[in-house]
Amino acid sequence: MGLGNYKAAAQTYRQMYTLSDSLRLREKRNGVLDFATLYETKEKEAQLVEQAAQLREHRIFLLFSACVIGLLGVLLWRNVRHSRIVKAKNRTMASKIDNLLEYKEELFRRKEENLQLAEQLQAAESELQQRDKAARLLAPQAPLTENEPSVSDEPSDSDDIDRALFDKLEREIISRKLFLQPESPREGLIEQMHVPQNKFPKLFKRYAHTNFSQYLNNLRLDYATRMLKEHPKYTVETISQECGFKNPPNFYKLFSEQFSMTPAEYRDSRNLL
Incomplete structure (x- = not known):
């Protein structure tokens, strides 16, 4: 219809070109919108999946925290109960x-009284023997008959002598507090009390039921308990040195073995009594 009319044909072509460009732009715009919509949908799905994963992790964390708190509560209860x-x-x-x-202090006082009585009795017997000898010297000597025994000391029981010797050793150690010395007072006691070297350890083994070193440690531990009770401001290290222990760790070990508690636990228990 527009043959030979170039202007009309150019105008028509221009309109067709414009319409074509408009359609292509619309298609592109629609494609972009579709792609944007699809991307937005997938992004939302990804966010939903991530939120679900975070919610699941949060629930697992809460469950784990509840288990840990419950376990800690049980452990705390057991710890408090054990304490x-x-x-x-x-x-x-x-x-x-x-x-x-x-009891030990009372026993030592009784032993001390018995030793004093024994010494007094021995002094009285010695005085009587001296008087008897003086009287016999002044009196006329009579011939001995077959039925009259000769004057001689009867042999003493060996067990009684050993027991008396041990009691004297114990009295010397406790009254003079020789157990507080860091060095063993064994040699001084042997020389002072005239005890044979081979008999000294046997006396403690038989009557104290332990060796001499352990016997001294037992006395030191008893003295340490008194100091812990009477001097609450003293440190345990100071008390161990005052009681004759050379190193505090050894004192801790011996005290725990002897009394089934540490020195600090004994002091705290004393404060609660």
């Missing part, structure tokens, strides 16, 4: 230790 049991046991043990120390 109460230990404190009750320590209080009972501390009371028994105090009673034992009082």
Whole structure:
């Protein structure tokens, strides 16, 4: 219809070109919108998946935290219960230790009284023997008959002599507090009390039921318990040195083995009595 009319054909072509460009732009715009919509949808799906994963992790974390808190609660309860049991046991043990120390002190006082009475009795017997000898010297000598025994000392029982010797050794050690010396007072006691070298350890083995070193350590530990009770401001290291122990770790070990508690636990238990 527009043959030969170039202007009309150019105008028509221009309109067709413009319409074509408009359609292509619209298609591109629609494609971009579709792609944007698809991307936005996938992004939202990814966010939903991520949120679900975070929610699942949060629930797992809460469950794990609840389990840990429950376990810690059980452990705390067991720890508190164990601490109460230990404190009750320590209080009972501390009371028994105090009673034992009082018994030992009373026993030592009784032994001291017995030794004093024995010394007084021995002095009286010695005085009587001297008087008897003086009287016999002044009196006329009568011939001995077959039925009259000769004057001679009867042999003493060996066990009684050993027991008396051990009691004197124990009296010397405790009254003079020789056990507080860091060095062993064995040689001085042997020389002072005239005890044979081979007989000295046998006396402690038989009557103290232990060796001499352990016997001294037992006395030191008893003295340490008194210091822990009477001097609450003293450190344990100071008390161990005052009691004759050369190193505090050895004191800790021996005290724990002897009384089934540490020095600090004994002092704390004493404060709760």
